[in-house]
Every structure is written in structure tokens, then in C-alpha cells.
Amino acid sequence: MINSRKGRCPGWIPGLAVMLVILLLGPAPATAEYGDVVINNYSDQAGMRPAIFPHWFHRIRFRCKVCHADLGFQFKAGGNDITMLKIIDGEFCGACHNGDIAWSVENCNLCHSGKPNTSTQVHQSTLQKLLAPAKPKAKE
Amino acid sequence: MTEYMRNVLWVALLGLAGFQASAAEEKGKQIVDTVCAACHVAGVLNAPKLGDIQDWMPRLQQGEEALIKHADEGFNAMPPKGGNASLSTEDIKLAVHHMMGLVGESIVSSKSATPTPPGKPAAAEKAPGKPAPASDKVAAGKSPVDSARSVVVEKPAARPAPKPAVIAKASPESRRVNSFNRLLRPAEQRNLPPAKDGIHDAENDGTEVLQHPKEAFSSLDKANSGNRVDWVKSLGGDKITPRYDLLDPDKRPMVLDLNIVREVKGSMPDVVYPHKQHTEWLDCSNCHPAIFIPKKGANNISMASILMGEQCGVCHGKVAFPVAECRKCHSKNKPMKK
Incomplete structure (x- = not known):
């Protein structure tokens, strides 16, 4: 298959180059849980990993209403202007993640655990799968 | 050449x-x-x-x-x-x-x-x-x-x-490439541990601490799509007991048992919308009036807008069971035409 006895550069060198180019262009397939939300409103700029909210983990413990009615989370990935200041003040995630109901904000890396440059998304959502393939650094 | x-x-x-x-x-x-x-x-x-x-x-x-x-x-x-x-x-x-x-x-x-x-x-x-x-x-x-x-x-x-x-x-x-449906995830790609799921950074020390979905789902009722968990059934069977209130673990939701039947165009079975399963999880204000006007015939719903993440698609296709499960909503067969 690989014939390097030709008088010129063997076929596998440009082959390797073509492969690398396609690899760099094509994003690696991600297979995280349905409903995992990546929030990268400010993380990348702040030099933190994007935060990942596992919907499934929270569904086991709370009904939708608690966060989406009582705490005021909008039904939109990236649509809530969440900052660490607000969280420390007890808003959004901070309503539970205060060391009282759930572990507190000192555990930075438990939330900020995403691969750098992962765009804000609801992972595996219809929108993401059918209409808008995830692009790195895509702005909402 | x-x-x-x-x-x-x-x-x-x-x-x-x-x-x-x-x-x-x-x-x-x-x-x-x-x-x-x-x-x-x-x-x-x-x-x-x-x-x-x-x-x-x-x-x-x-x-x-x-x-x-x-x-x-x-x-x-x-x-x-x-x-x-x-x-x-x-x-x-x-x-x-x-x-x-x-x-x-x-x-x-x-x-x-x-x-x-x-x-x-x-x-x-x-x-x-x-x-x-x-x-x-x-x-x-x-x-x-x-x-x-x-x-x-x-x-x-x-x-x-x-x-x-x-x-x-x-x-x-x-x-x-010739498997039944390439859009469905093959078995070995379901419920992967965080470090292998493609969005978590495996080099982050916190990633290792996170619970593996498979471990959490092992005792729950299974489904064919989404997280591969039937959340409604798991809740109904008390396999999970999610709180309805942030602080009070004993607070119970006000469940409304009211089905809304929507007749649909074409050959698809009509849609039966059950308030019951929705009010187990949600508050009225989550849907009414911003997403659905609480009045019969006032909402023009289409699969196109649902796929775009509106109306039912605000949750279904993001976190509630995905739209691939047609018959969960389109559940009422039309009478046979003579």
C-alpha cells in the first residue's frame, strides 16, 4: 500500500498532511450526558475552565421548579448572567452551593471542569445536533 | 500518478x-x-x-x-x-x-x-x-x-x-456506517464517565471527583433516549425523591390532572398533553403565560418551532425526553376514515 520506491516523495507524506488538516478542522465527537450545560460566558476570558452544569445530577435531587421558578434560572444556556460575585451573594448556584445545602464555591474545579474553549451549549440538544454544530469559541 | x-x-x-x-x-x-x-x-x-x-x-x-x-x-x-x-x-x-x-x-x-x-x-x-x-x-x-x-x-x-x-x-x-440509525448513540458511548465524555477536561483534578452517570442511573427506570433514564417513571416509582422546595424536603407539588388533546394535521396521531406529569416537576409559572398562553386554541405549535427550541422544545430536546420519542406525545390515534 505504501510505495516509497518512487523517485519522488512517497505518498504517505502528503497523506499524513491531509489527515492532519482534516483532523484539525473536524472537532472530536463529544458524548457527554444529554442536558449537560456548558457555560462559557466569562470563563475563557477569565482564564478558568468553562463551567459544566450536569442537569441529570440535579434532577435526581431537585424538581425543575426549584431552580427555574424559585431561583430564576432562565431556560436558556448562557441566558443567565451568572458571575462568581452573584453566586457568593447567594444568587443562582449560590442559593445551594454555600456549604449549607451543597458544597461551597471553594471547590472551583468541580464546576469549572470543562475543556477550555468549549462553547456555551446544552449538550446533545436538538438544536446542537441538527442545526448548530458546536464550534469552538462561538458566541451566543 | x-x-x-x-x-x-x-x-x-x-x-x-x-x-x-x-x-x-x-x-x-x-x-x-x-x-x-x-x-x-x-x-x-x-x-x-x-x-x-x-x-x-x-x-x-x-x-x-x-x-x-x-x-x-x-x-x-x-x-x-x-x-x-x-x-x-x-x-x-x-x-x-x-x-x-x-x-x-x-x-x-x-x-x-x-x-x-x-x-x-x-x-x-x-x-x-x-x-x-x-x-x-x-x-x-x-x-x-x-x-x-x-x-x-x-x-x-x-x-x-x-x-x-x-x-x-x-x-x-x-x-x-450501516447500523440501524447513525443518529442514535451506540451502546459503548452511553453514560460515559465525566473524564471520557468529551466536554470535561480530563486533566482537571475536579473531574475525577464527579459522580459517574452510570452509577447514579443504575437503580432508575430505563428509557431509549436522552440520558437513557425514564425520569417520569423513576419519580412516580419513588426511585428518586427530588425536592420541590429548596429548603423544605416535605413540601409537595400541586399536581393538576388535566389532559389537553391537540388535534394535529396530517397522519400523525393527535397529541395528548398531560398536565399531571408536568406539574410534578414544574410550577405553572414556568410555562404560563410566557411560553404557552393558557387558553384553548391560542397557541400555534409546530414541530419546526419545537426543533428550534421553542414551545415544547424549551425543555424537550434539551433536558426532558427528546423529540425522537414521537409517540410519547403523539399518542392518540385518529379514528379510521371510512
């Missing part, structure tokens, strides 16, 4: 195929390389050798299910879980699947390829005088630990070098 171009394409395609291997494929390979290879490279105690068609043929006839069972529970000289109790049944499945793939590739390549002399793996260099195993691609080029392992197990195998089976790296995608 055409041959040259073909070489370029071949290498690009084969290389790509190798790189596109999913996390699960990788895991299967990793388990085979680190655990199974200890016996299955050399054929210790008549273990079928990796990629050896003749060794595997009689076993393949039992079907993959039986092989997984034997590997998981032990069979003759095969210890349960290959002697590594920390492996889960799912791990065993991945490993068996990878081994099946190696045999399949040998069959394909033995039909087309001319025999090549066996390579010189690192293991053979450390154990002079021993025949080089045919499945050199599996044994060679691994970490020193793997090589050392291979050396140890090759000693009892004083057989002459078996016929060279060429193990090419075939694409996992090519095996999947």
Missing part, C-alpha cells in the same frame, strides 16, 4: 479512521492491551490469540453475548473479568468487542494482503530466542510495563511463530 494519489488517499483515510476512534473504542483497546493481552497475545493455557482466525472461529459461533458472559463470569481457564476484578461488565463488553474487531480485521486482511514477516516487537528484543508473536501490533509500541508483561507471559508459549496475521487498524466508523 494515479497510484500516487491513491496512496495519499489511503494513508489519509486510514489514519483518520484510526484517530476518529471513539472514547469507548479506545477504552476497549486499552483494556485488551493492558489486561487481556497478558494471556491472549501468546495463547497462555490455550487462550485464543488476538486476531487469530482459527483460534476464534469456534468461539465466535457461540455469539458475542456468550463470549461476554464467559469473559465476565469466567469459563474453563478464563478467570472472571480476565482476572481483574475492578473491571465492570461494561468494560468486559468493550474489550470483547475490541477483540471481535481484531478477528474481523484479520479475516479481511488475510483475504487481501500478502503475508508479511513478523515484526520485531520490543518484547522479543528483551527475550532473545523467543519467537516473535504474530500480533506484534498489539504487543509492541506500548509502555514498558506492557512489554514487560508480554515477556512474562510469552515464556510458556514455546510454540513456533504462528502464521502472521496482519492486524490493520480498521475504522470503527466503517463498522457503524
